[in-house]
Amino acid sequence: MRTVARGLVVCGAVLGSAAGAGAPGAGAVSGPELSGVAEAVPVAEADLSYHGSVVMAGGRMRVRFVARNHGPDAVPDATVRLRWSVPPGVRQELPEGCARAGERVVVCRTGELAADGLGERAELAVRLPGAPPEVSLELDTVWGGGAVDRNRENDRQRVLVLDTGDTYYF
Template identity: 45%
Template sequence: MSHHGHVSLWGAVLGVWVRSRNHGPSNLDGVTVRVRTSVRLSGQQELSEGCLRADPQTVLCRTGALRADDGEGRQLALELQVAGRPDEVVVRIDTQWNGGASDRNPQNNEHEVLALATGDEYVF
């Protein structure tokens, strides 16, 4: 598995865009991506299909089936409402569940990104 994308913070909105890819050797029925924030999320969230709130700072999203060595992978886009208007948010993206598959390179699916409240994109 690998997760790559970017995050952006503007006002009370945190955008998270993640592309998840399965580098094989086997197909995966589904993977759960975990997005954790250093600040609380506000009470109201409109989450993408297949996503749910796990706790006040965590969202879990299912990717669906991922074929081995699929160059396209699956894209996830979240627009999260954070509590208050923080100057910065640390976002942690990783694999919560991968169906028990062995991952030869877990470093490419565990990321920590600092997003400043500038509206700029911070890539991981």
């Protein structure tokens, strides 16, 4: 785990530090109960990634993926965003833990991810009105359970999917 120093900020003044602690016109609040407000807070580190497959035929797309945490710390939960270049139909049956977050966006929770562990397999089936000949699908992390992810490149996937019935892997 990484440790960061946190202080309390009130009206732009940092409390518990020399900067702004009672400086004239700084709007700082002081007092014995506020001294030493800054403290070390442990921050979890994770490295999230998504691997899976997608297939499209006749305007119907099936997406399967698994979230992976390469560690070093566990993540209590995370949220992955799926974004289509063509908006899925208005009425979709989404699996538990997934919800629409916009015209072209669905978000899904991953559940708990152990350090160097895999999450549950997620599977979505969506209809794309008009049966487009190709669609791009992007996956990325929206929220990492409060963990710091220093390698954001492997949690962003973009797949071009042709309406051929072929499976594309990411």
